[in-house]
Amino acid sequence: MNSLGLALAIIGAACASLFAGIGSAKGVGLVGEAAAGVVSVDPNKFSKVLLLQLLPGTQGLYGLLTAILMLSRIGIIGGSAADLSTAQGLMFLGASLPIAIVGLFSGIAQGRAAAAGIGIVAKKPDHTIKGIIMAAMVETYAILALLVSILLIYNISI
Numbered sequence: 001m002n003s004l005g006l007a008l009a010i011i012g013a014a015c016a017s018l019f020a021g022i023g024s025a026k027g028v029g030l031v032g033e034a035a036a037g038v039v040s041v042d043p044n045k046f047s048k049v050l051l052l053q054l055l056p057g058t059q060g061l062y063g064l065l066t067a068i069l070m071l072s073r074i075g076i077i078g079g080s081a082a083d084l085s086t087a088q089g090l091m092f093l094g095a096s097l098p099i100a101i102v103g104l105f106s107g108i109a110q111g112r113a114a115a116a117g118i119g120i121v122a123k124k125p126d127h128t129i130k131g132i133i134m135a136a137m138v139e140t141y142a143i144l145a146l147l148v149s150i151l152l153i154y155n156i157s158i
Contacts, residue, residue, distance in 0.1 A: 010076065011093055037122075059102075066149045088156060101145075
């Protein structure tokens with residue numbers, strides 16, 4: 001058994017979850033800071049700012065999903081670990097990179113966009129959906145990265 005190949009695949013799964021999670025944590029935190037100011041002035045706006053705060057959290061979920069799919073595919077979850085060559089391990093590591101990298105940066109960018117949307121809620125609460133749409137546009141790239149990672153994971157021969 002080539003333990004290096006398996007280790008590389010596990011590192012890939014960890015990277016997907018770790019970096020996308022960091023992006024989400026940073027993004028959700030940015031929005032939370034802006035939202036706290038609005039809610040301190042008008043507590044009735046809590047539900048509107050909460051919607052915006054939830055948006056950057058999806059990248060972390062995408063990273064977690066990628067990690068679970070990868071760990072399942074290599075047999076760590078629900079089976080016995082596959083005997084992966086170093087090349088296969090590197091392929092799994094590479095498959096984690098789209099969601100890891102895009103998740104990191106898009107989570108932060110989406111947090112910034114959603115934090116700006118908090119300003120809309122503060123001044124014109126009837127226009128909240130505009131802020132949500134602007135922040136959701138960033139989501140497109142995280143979804144594309146998730147799709148690429150999943151396609152790569154399921155096209156690696158074991």
